Every structure is written in C-alpha cells, then in structure tokens.
Amino acid sequence: MDSELSIILDLASPVRSFRLFAIEQAIREGASPEIFAALQTCLIEEKDEECRILLAHAISEVQRRLEGRGSLDGTGSIDPKSFFDRFTAQSTSGDRLQMLARLSSRSAPELVSTAVTLLDFETNPVVMAALIKTFAGAWPSDKLDLIVTRLTAPNLCLRLAALETLIQRAPDMVVRHLPALLTSSEPRESALAIRGLAAIDLDEALAHLENLLLSTDSARKQVGLQNCLFLPFERVKSLLFKFFASESDPALLERAGWLFEINPDPESPFHLYEVAEMAPPEKAAIVKNIISGACRVIEKSGLLGDGFRAYMAKLQSWIFRRSATRFVHECVGRLAGESDPGAELETSIRKSLEKNHIRAIFEEAVKWPISERARRRISELLEKSSSIDSTSLGQTQAPASKESPGADSTFAGTEATHRENVAPTASTSFPSDQYSAGSSPANAAVDVFSRRATSTDLPPELSLEDTIRRVAAWQPEQRDQVAQHLTRIIKDQSSSVALASTALRAASRIECDGLVEAANFWLNKTDPNSVSAALEYLSHFDADRLFPLLGKYLQSPHPRVKTGALKILKRFDPPQAVSMLRAMMNAKNPEQQAFAFGCMIHVDFSLLRDLLATFLETHPDTSHLRSILCLFHANPDPENLYILYRLEQILPGSEAGPLLREVRTETGRLLQSMGVLDESRLASLEAEFAARLVREQEKSKVPPAPYTVQALRQQEEDAGRLFPVLRELVQRLWFFPVAAAIAMVAWLWLSPPEEPSTTRVKSGGLLALPTDIRGSVIEVRSKAREIVLLSDDGVTVILDIPRLPSWSPKPGDTIKATITPYRLLGENIISARLNAVEPL
8 A cells, every 4th residue: 555645544543652643644645645643633633632742743843854854864973962051952752753754864873871871861752752763672681671661651642663673673581572562452463572572482373463453453453464474474474365355455465466466486376266255246346356467477477487377277177176166065065965956956967967167176076085875876877978978969068158167056155156267367268168069878878857958948849857957057158048047936926936946046056136025035934955055046136125133044954954044154254154164163062063163164274274284183083084184185275284284193093094194185286286386385295293292292292382372371261251240249249358359369460561550451251152132232333343232131232233234223123143152351341243233
C-alpha cells in the first residue's frame, strides 16, 4: 500500500498504537496537503493526550515542509552544552520536540551523552520517547538499562520507543519483559515484541506471529502482516497461506498479496491456487490477481532462467490435478460410506471418467489408503468405463469445461463451477482435455445410459432412474437447452425427491438461477437428499438468507446435510468451520470422528495439517490412520513432508510406519513431478528432518520459557478456570475473606513481572463449542460486524459476526442465537462468534 495512504488510513484508526505510528511517520516524512488535512482532522477528534501532543508537532513539521523551510540545525557541528541549555530552556514540550525533529543525523554521536542526561531530566513521556528514538543508534551500550526501565512505563509511546530501540540494539535485554509485551492489548506493542523475540527464538516468534495472523482482531492481523516484512519470507510464507485460507477481508488479503509480489517464490502460486479453488467468488478473484502478480515477479526475477514457460505448464497441470483430486476424494468418501450411492453418483463418476485427467486420479485412488469397499467400487467403475468408446455415444462430445476440471460433480463442492478458473496470468489458457478416440472392440457393449447421457430431452417414456441419470449428466454448456426442464422439475412439488435433488444439483452446476423459492420448498422437506441439494443451490444463489439458519443444519444427524452446512460455514467463516471439525474429532463417538475426517476435503488443508498431526500423536491407535493419510495424500505440500516423517518416527505399531513412509515418499515424488519442488530442494528438506526432530525432542524435555505460546496459553487457561471459582466464593458472603485472599494470591501469581501500572483485565481461553443463548442487543459496532448482547442469564457477549445479510441488528432487538464462545474477557463478559441467529 502507498505510504501516504497508509498514514491517512491509520490516522483514522480506532487503535491508539496505529494512530501513534501514523503520526510519527508524518513527522518523519509527511509532505502533502492530504496528510496535513488528515492530521488537522485527527487533532479535532483525538482524545488521547499523547496523540494530541504528537499531532501538534506533526502538523508543524508537515507545514514546514510544505512551505519549503529547511532544518533548524543543518549539518554543522553542535556544541553539546549549547544544545543542553537551549533544550532545557524550551518552555513547552512541542518546542522540545521540534528541536529533536530538526537535528541532522550527523548530530547524534556528538550529542548522545547530552541525550542520556536529558532523558533523566525530561518529565514529558512524549518527549522522552522522541529522545530515545532520535539517539537510538548512538545510545551507549552501558546506558541501555535506562531504556529498559521504560518498557514498563504507563505511557504507550514511551514503551514503544524503548521496545523498538532495544530490538535494534540489544534484544536479549527484553527477554524478561516479553510475556507482558506479547500479551499486550495494543497490537503494535505485541507485534514489536515478536520482532524482538525473533532475534532470540525464531520458532516461538513464528508461533506468536501465527496467532496474530489468525486472530479475530483485524488490527492484530494488520500488524502481523507488517511483521512478515521483518522475518525471513521462507519461514513466514506457510503462515501466510494459512492466513489466506482463513481471511475474507479484501483489504487484508491485498496487503498480504503484496508480500508475494515482492518475494519471488516458485512454490507460492501452487499454494495460492489451492486457496482460490476453495474460496467464494469475491475472494477467488482477489487471490487470482495475486497469483498473476506473483507469476510476473517470478518471470522478471529470472529465477527460473529459460524454464518459465515449462514452469507455467506445470502450474496448469497442478491446477487441473487439484480440482480432480478433490472431486475424486469426495467420491471415495461417498462410495465408502453409503451402501447404495444411487444412480446420480454413478452417473457423475462415469461421466467424469471420460476425462483423462480425472480418470488418472481415479486410477491412482485405487492405491490410496482407502477402505476396501471404496477400492472395489472404483475398480468396477473403471473396468466398466474402459469398455465404452466415447465416440460411439451417438453425438459429438462437448469439450471439457474450462470453468472447472471437476465440473462433473453433481454432489460435491461446486464452488469452482460458479466462477472463472484461477489462471495464473490473463494470457494463460488451460489445455483442453483430449479424449481417446480410438476404436474399441467393445463398441457394441456401450450401454444405454451412456447414449442417453448426452441428450437434453426428457421424453415421458424414460424411467425415473434413466431420467435421473440424464439430468445428472447435463453440463454447463447445455444450460440453454436444459434450463426449462430443470425449472419444471424443481418447481413441481410432486416431483420425486431423488429427481428434484438431482435437478437442484444440476441447476447449481450449470448456474441456472431464479429457483430460490422452489429450492426453499425442498430445503424444508425431511429427506436428507433434498435438503443437502437445496443447501447447495441456495449457497450459490441466496447464501445471505441461508447463513443465519446454518446452526440447524450443522446439528443434523444426516452426514450429507451436515456436510453441506459445513461447506457453507467454511465459505463465511473458515476458522469456525475448523473449530467445529476439531470438536467432532475430539468427541468420543467414532462416527462423529469419521464424519469430521470425511468433511475435511472441503477445508483448506493448511488449516488442518497441524490439527491432524496432533490427533495422531494423541490417539496412537490406528483406527483413523488411513482416513487421515488419505487427506495428506490428496493435499501434497512440502509442509507435509516433515510432519509425516515425525509421525513415522514416533507412532507405535507396525502398521503406521510403512503407511506414513509410503505417503511421504509418494508426496515427494508428486511434488517433484508437478514442479513444486525440484530434486535438490527435496533432498535439502529431507536432510534436515532427523536433526529437526532431535531439536524438538530436546526442547520438549525442558519447561517452556515464559514467553512461549504454550506457557502463555497455560496462564490464560489457569486464569479462565480461576474466575468461576472466585465468582462462586464471592457470592457466598461467609467465604468472602477467603475469596479475597485467593484473589490476591492469584493476581500476584498470574501477573507478569513488572507489569505497567495501568490495570489490565486477565482474559482466559474458552473451549470453542457451540451453545444456544437468548438475549437483547445493547450495542452495535463496526458497521454491524460486531454486536454486544446481554443474555437472559446476565452474561455480556461480544459477538463477532462474519456476515449478517438478512438481519440488520439494532439496540433493543431480542434474539435467539447459536454462538461459539472462545475467550473470557472478565467476570460475566465473553467473546464469541455468531453461528446462527433468529430475531424474536
């Protein structure tokens, strides 16, 4: 983003540390009428005293530049005593700030000893912060302890100045203050602390950075993205892929995309495509532009020499493969889990087998770690389809849809079929899939289904099963011919549920709109087939109205309904979809666990990888091993390789090791063949695995440092468990003295060392499980993206709302809602995400 625009936007931010940073930038470089006007507007509205002092100074400095006035002291030598006398003679903090701002950089070494003296002399924290910043580079090493003491100052600008200086000069001196700094309520303070931690413990710094990027607070995500500039791109790019998978804010996505456009990296477009493939249309368009920019940077950088054209061809192949793999994976799940998948699924698979790139994945799937029932059914379908000559169907085959390689899916996630495929550059076209046209001795054995599948007619003599097969085979290019048939079937409330469901999925696939009301009729039926089909249709054509009702369908006992609802939830709120899957994985019910693994193909794998690895580590039995390894196999990624290696080394039993090794080997081979990794890069990664595992095991044997994510999370959990106990004791008057004593001991025990004198509420993590509440809206914030709700049992709930298209909340509204609490902010105050809402 343009620096000037960034300053103007941050001046209007509700986050104080953002405004302070923007004002300081304006002091250093502001020189436009637009910044001058923004500073004046900010001064009128600003309530914080630190900001007001700096704003007055910034306005003066920008005005000086606009008028063409130069520096006060120029480049000549300055006598330290004269400077001291002049500085202390200034009657206002603004005058002293101006003296510091107009010093030339050459003056710092000459005046630094005077600055050390002035730091103790000065009483205004804003001027103290300016002193530290002005002389940071020349500050004597033996006097840095004077700056360390300012890390716990009550004034934010002084803490930030001290922290920034120590990060540059002596990050080790910050270590004991890191727990307090990393958990600061000010995003920029915690972000600076992460930069300091990176010089001490890069792995932990990355873990904290991930927390920032995946936060629900947009300000924290913004500073997390800025921090990515200061850490090795090779280490932060995997975190950025997770960010892209979970984020929906266009402005933040574009900020993150800039990092890929200044860091040429041949692996990145492959991962970004996976995000775009799973994203709703608006987000996919943004990611597509980022992919294009990343490819242009790779080409201009010369990293690939003469191999850029070959690289682009491999990227196109990867795009086809990813869509096909996702389609095949869901087919495998249906074939394994349903005793009779029906004519619709059979039609979808057999039609898809006509495309070479999809058939190749089905042939590979026979060798995946899948159930024997699914393997047998796929083998049968492959054998049957091999005897059918595609040229004998009675009419010319339509070309493969360029909208999506997996566009034949009549039941799977069809988001990709409703948008332009994510090509890396505007000039790149996808190669068409060529079908085999050779003669076959089995031409006479072509079945009636295949002959009829290409027809757009529905003669009345067709049986119900053949009608379903025909409708299931219709493709986007046939929309004009079949739209009338689909409309008639879906609007006819006496239609067979099986046929109406097939028609709804076909209407989704070919983008036949105008059937929302009819789809709502089938949504309210009890048959899970029609409900899941209606969910799919409405998710594309009326998602706004559907979202508040998702809670009902997420609780459905029918896997297809719950899967459809989860796919919609993932579009609106990926982190919440992951939370739901985590809860199901950790349930004791094996069926719930199996369902969770089956649904994961619809969620970006970068958000699931660590979750799955942790599950295997904590559940050493191998009952779900094959399902999980199938997900790793379907989502090849360099990040998978070490995780598979580690699990291979630590999981007990004779079955796990060989399976893990097989999937890891195949993943490496596939990444090489598709051009994601070359041979030397793969060898380099594998050479580090053993040493990396030893480091991790040694680290696990010692208590975690106080600044680690693990230690700070444990502190939050302890605080979260303590608050309910204190509340109950306080309610019993005869226990009040005991409660007060416990509270004091807990406060001393839980508080980080040398906490700033301002009071901070200790928060605690909450188990992210959905719950139903009823209450009244008491405040609406941030353009209806956040509301404050007072529940009937007296709990104040601050609700994050991913999207409220069909309900405009206003104070006084009474609602019933399904929420997922995730953080305790204080007694009877929690943060939660809204899953579903019903205005009363």
